[in-house]
Amino acid sequence: MILASLAGDVLVWVVWVVAAIALLASGFAVVLFRNPFHSALALILNLGSLAVLYLLLSAEFVAAAQVLVYAGAVMVMFLFVIAYLGGRADAPWASSQAAVRVAAVVTCVVLLAEVVLVIALDARDGLSSAAEITEGFGSPRELGRLFLGDNLLAFEVSSLVLLIGAVGGVILGATVRRGEVEE
Amino acid sequence: MLGPTVAAYLVLSAILFATGAAGVLIRRSPLIVLLALELMLNAGNLALIAFARQHADSGGQVFALAVMVVAATEVVVGLGLIVAMSRKKVELDVDALTELEG
Amino acid sequence: MLSTFLVFLPIAGAILVWALPWRTPRQAGGFALLLALAELAIWVGGTAGFDYGNPGLQHSTTAVWSGDLGIAYKVGLYDWSLWLVGLTVGVMAVAIAYGLWVGRERARAYFGLMLFLTGATVGVFVAQDLLLFYVFYEAMLIPLYVLMGVWGGAGRALATIRFVIYTIAGSLLMLVAIVALGLTEGTFDLTRIGTSGSLVMFLGFAIAFGVKAPVWPLHGWLPDAYREAPPEVSAVLSGVISKTAAYGLLRIAIPVFPEPVEDMRVAILALASIGLVYGSLLAFRQPDFRGVVAYSSLAQMCLIVIGLFAVNDSGLNGALLLMVNHGLVSAALFLIAGCIERRTLTGQLARLGGMARGRPILATLLITTGVIALAVPGSSAFAAEFLVLNGVFTVGWGWAVVGAIAIVLAAMYMLRVISAALHEERGPAVHDRQLDLRPAEVGLIVPLVAVLIFLSFWPASITDHSFGGTPTATVTSRFEAP
C-alpha cells in the first residue's frame, strides 16, 4: 500500500513538474512571441497545462470546462480573428517608451516577489497540509448543486453577463457594417 | 494530497499572473494584450482552484467557472472591438489610441 | 416596521415618479404630493401608538449585512427623533406642494428628487448603524446638489460648488471617524457602541456636523446656498437638513464621546456663542430678505448647539424644541420669501416696502412668523430659547448673558425685515397689481404657522414627550432602554 501510494505520489510529482514547466514556458511564449498567431497557439498549450493542474487539484469538472470552452471555443474564436486580420495583426513588440517598459517589468517582478513572500510566510502553517476531501469533490453533481443552490444568483448573473456579451459583440459588428455602407 | 502542496500551485499562479501583467504592460498589439489578460485571469483561476482544494470547498471552483464566463465575454467584446478597429482602418497599436488624453 | 416604511415609501415613490409615463407634469407632482401627504399621515399615526415614557429604541427593524464587521441595516425611532422625522415629512410635504404650485420645470426629475430627499432624510433620523447613517447622510446630499444646481437662481453654479465642497469635506472627515470608531468598537451598531475617549474621532464628527449645521466659522456655504436655491429647497435646507447635523451631535457626538465633549465644551460653546452674535449682527446688515433669514439660521443653529453642549435637562430639551421650532419657522419664512419674490421679482429689501397695504394675509403671516422667530415671550421659540439659555446658565452664566444679548439683536433684525417688506412707503418693486397670497399659498404656509402657534400654547407637547422625561440620563446612557 505504502509503495503503491509512493508510486502514485511520484507519478503525480512527475505530471506536476511537466505541467508546470509547460505552463510557465507557454506563458512566457504568449508574451514574447512577435506573431499573435503563435502567441495564441502558445496560449492553447498554456490552457491545456492548466487543465492538467486542475485535475491534480481534483477539479475534474473545471478541467473539462477549461478544455472544452476555453481551449476549444474561445481560442478558436481568437484564431479566426487573427486569421481574419492577417498581416495587420503583426504589431511592434514593445512600447515606444523605454522607461515605461522597464518600470512595467520591475513592477511585475516586485508584485511577484511580494506574492511569493506572502505564500512563503504561510507555507509552514496555513498552507502546509490540505484538508481531506470527500468522494464527490469537484464533481459536476456537486458543482451543479452549488450553482443551482447557494450560488443561484451568481449563476443567473453569469448567464446575463454572457447574454450581454453576446449582444455587445453583435452590436459592435452591426454598427461597423452600417458605417461601411454609409461610406 | 498527492504531489506538491497547494503553496506550489500558488507560486505557479503568481508567476503566471506576473507574466500576464508584464505582457499587458509592455505589448502594443491589442491582440496580444488580450491574450496576456487571459493569462492573468487563468492565473487567478488557478489560485481559486488551489484554495478550493486547500479548504475542501467547491465554492472556489464555482467562482472559477464564473471567472471563465467573464473571460469568455471579455474575449467576445475585446475581439469585437479589435475587428471594429480594423474595419475603421484604425492602426492596431495600443499606443496609438490616445483619445483619453486629458 | 414603521421606521423602514417611512424611509422607503418616499424612495419607492421617487422611483415611480421617475419610471412611470406621466402624461403631464402636474400628474407627477400630484402623485408626489399625495405620497408626501401619505407619509405625513403615517407619521401622525405613528405618534399615536408611541410609548413616550420609554427612552429606548422603538419600531426598530434589524437585518444584518455583515456580522463580522458589525454592520447591519438597523433603523428605529426614539421618542425624541420622532419629532424630527415629523418635522421632515411635514416640511417636505409643504415644499413639494410649493413646487407643484409654482410648477417647476422638468417635473419628473424634480419631484422624484424631492421624494428621494424625503426618504434619505428620514433615513438619517432613523438609522441606528453608523455606516447606514453615513449612507443616508450622503444620499440626502445628492438630491440637494441637483435641486440647487438645476432649479436654483442666477448664481446657483458657484453656490452649489461651494456647498458641495464644504459638505463633502465634512462628510469625508465623518467617514474617517465612523470607520475608526466602528473598527475600534468592533461594531457599527449605534445602540451597542460603547463610549470613546478619542478626541480626534470626536472632532471628526463635530466638524462634519459643524459644517452641515453650520456653526461659525464653517458657514461659508450658507449665505449663497440659501439665497440661490429655489425657495422651497432653501426651506428644506435650513428647516430640515440643518437639523440632521444637530441630530448627529445629539445622537452620536455627545453620548459616545463624553470625555472629549467635556474637554471641548468651552471651545465649542465659545464658537457657538460667537456664531450666535455674529449671525445676528450680520443678519442686521443683509440687503435681502433671504440673506437675513440665512444669517438668522446661522444664529439659531449656534443656539441649538449651545443647548446641546450644555448637556443638561434644560439645554437638551430646549435644543430639541428649538430644532423643531426653527425648522418650521425658517421653512415658513423662506416660503414667504418665495411668495414675495414671485410677486416683486426681487428680494432686495431696499426695493420692497409697504406690502402690508391691501395684503392682509401676507402681512399677518409674515408678522406672526417673524415674531415667533424673534422669540417673543409666549412663542414656542421663546420657550425653547428660555430652556436653552437656562441650561447653559448652569454651565456658566456668561454664556446665557451672551445668548440674551443675541436675542435682543434677533428682535432688531427680524423687525427690520418685517418693516422693510411690509411697512412704510411702497418700494419701487411693489405695485398694487401684485396680489395678496393666493389660497394655495395660504394653504401651504398656514399649516406651518398653525403648528407653531399650537407649540406656543403647548411647548410641553414636545418637552414632555421626549427622552423619556429624563433628558440628561437618557443621553449619557446612550439612549438605552432602562
Added chain:
Amino acid sequence: MTAAAWLALFSPLGAAVALAVLGDRISRSRAGLLVSGSVLVSFVSSAYVLARLLSEHPEQRSHVSTLWTWLSAGDLQVGFEILVDPLSVFMMLVVSGVGFLIVSYATGYMRGDDEERRYHAYKALFVFSMLLLVQSGNLLLLLVGWGMVGLSSYLLINFWHQRRSAVAAGKKAFIVNAFGDATVALGLFLVIQRVGALDFATVFGSAEAEIGRSNTVAVLIALGLLGGAAAKSAQVPLHTWLPDAMEGPTPVSALIHAATMVTAGVYLIARTHVLFELAPVVLHTAAVLGGVTLLVAGVIALVQTDIKRVIAYSTMSQIGYMFVAAGVGAYGAGMFHLMTHAFFKALLFMAAGLVIHALAGEQDIRRMGGLGRELPRTTRAFLIGTLALAGVPPLAGFFSKDEILANTLDGGPLGIVLFVFGVAGAFLTAMYSFRLLFVVFRGKQSEHVQHHLHREPNEGPLSMVWPVGVLAVLAVVGGLVSVPGGWHAVDTWLEPVSRPLVHPAGWMEAFSPILSVCVALLGIAVAWRLWGQASDLPTALARRYPLATVALERKLYFDEVYDALLVRPAARLAVTLERVVERPIVAGSARATAGGIRGLASRVAATQSGLLRVYALVVAVGLATLVLVFISVR
C-alpha cells in the same frame, strides 16, 4: 371661581382669534362690538371673582388653577396656571374695566380707518396679554404675558405703518422691552438654579432659605426683575421709547401707554416683593429710579409741544411715584396710585383724543388754543383729569399721591429724600398739567383751529363720549376707596399678598397732604402766571436760559447718548465683521477652493497622456504598493 378667571383671560383671546380667522367677513362695527363685548365679559368675570374672594377669609384668598404643563425640562415643570388672589383680581379689574371703556371709545375713534378690524384684533390681543401678565401663577408665564404686551404694544404703535416715524417708534419700543425681557429671563435662570421652580408659592416660600438675604444672587435676581420693570414702565434710563410710542392711535396711548401696560413694572415689584426684599439695595434703587424719573419727566413735560407727548411724560412721572412707593415698600399705596392714575390718565388721553379728533389729527399744542368755548364738555373732562393729576382734593389723584408721600416719610433717610423729590414732583405736575390745559383751551384761537375745527353735536360720537364721562366720574370719586386717617381699603385688600414695609404715623398722613396741596396750588399759580394769560414770560425765560431750554426740548439727550453708545457701535461692529471676517470666509473660501481645484486639475490633467498602458502601469504600481502595505502591517 377659577373658571370665571379663565373665562376673563380667554374671552379677549377668543375675540382676537375670531377676528383673525374671519378677516373681512365680519363688518367693522361688529368687530368693534365683538372686542368690547369680550372685554366686558372679562370685566364681569373679574367682578364675579372679586365678589367670591370677598366672601372668603382674607388669609385664604389665594387659588391656583393649572390647565396644562406649559414647559418642562427634567424636574423643572412650568404649568399654564393662573393665580387668583387679591393682587391679581385688583389688576384684573383695572385692566378689564379701564380696558372696556377705552375699547368702546376706540370703536368710535377708529371708525372709518382702513384697517379698523386689525386694530380691534390687536387690542383684544393686548387685553389678553395684559390679563395673562397679571393673572399668571408663575414667573415664566408672567414673563410670557410681559413679552406679549410688548408685542401688542409694538403692533399698535406702528399701526399706521405707512408712517416712517411710527414704524421706528414701534421698533424702538419693542427692542427696549426685549432688553427688559432679557434681564428678567436672566433673573429667572438664577431663580431656577436656586429654587428649582418658578411658581409663586414655591419661589416665595423658599426664597429666603434658598437664596439668602442681601447676597450677590439675591441682588442679581432683583436687578434682573428691576431691569424688566424699568423698561416696561419707562423709568430712567430706559424711558426713551414711551414718548415716541405716542405715534400710535390715541386710544392705544390711553390703554397701553398710560393705564395698564406701562404700570406693569409696579405690579411686578408688588408681586415679587419677596425677592426684592431679599435685596433691599435693589428695592431702594427702584425707589431712586422712580424719584429721578418723576423729576426728569416732569421737567421735560414743561417744554414739550405735542399734546400726547406731554401726557406721556406725565405718565412717566406718575409711574415714578408708583416706583417710589413700591421702592419704600408701600405696595398698597403704589397699587392705589396705579388705579387712580389709570382713571385720570386714561381720561386725559381720551379727552386729548377728542381734541385731536376735532382738529382732524392735529397734535401740536402751539396750533391749538381757545378750544374751551368750542368744546365745553371736553374741556370739563380735561379739567377734571388735570385737577386729579395735579392732586387737588378731593379728586382721585390727591388721595393716592398723598398716600405715597406719607408712606415715604416712614422710609428712613432715603424716604425723606424721596419725599422731597415727590413734593417737587407735585409742583412740576401741577405746572405742566395746567400749562397744557391753559395752552389748549384758553387764550386766542389759532388760525389752524379756526380753519380746521369741525364741530359735532356732543363733541364726538356717542361711543367716544360716554366712556369719557364714566372715567371723569371715576377720576372724581375713585380716590375715596382710601382716605388718610380713615380707611385704607386698597392696603387692607392687598395685605395678604404684599404686606407693606412702612406704616406712616398719623402726623405723616396729615402733614404730607397739606404740604403737597400747597405746593400743587403754587404750581397752578405759576402756570397761570406763565401760560394762563397772554404773556411773553415763557419766551423770555427760554431766551434767558437757551442751553437748558434746548436740553429739555431734546429730552436731555438720552436718545443721542444711546445712539452714540449702543446703536452706532453695534452697526459699526456689524459692518466691520462683514468686511473683515465674513467676506474672507465666504468669498475667500470660494476663491481658494476654486483656485486650488483648478491648479490641482491642471497638474493631474498633465499626467493623462491617454496611453492606456501607462494607466495600467499606475494601477499595477498601486497594487504592488498596497500589497506591500498589507504585508508590512500584518
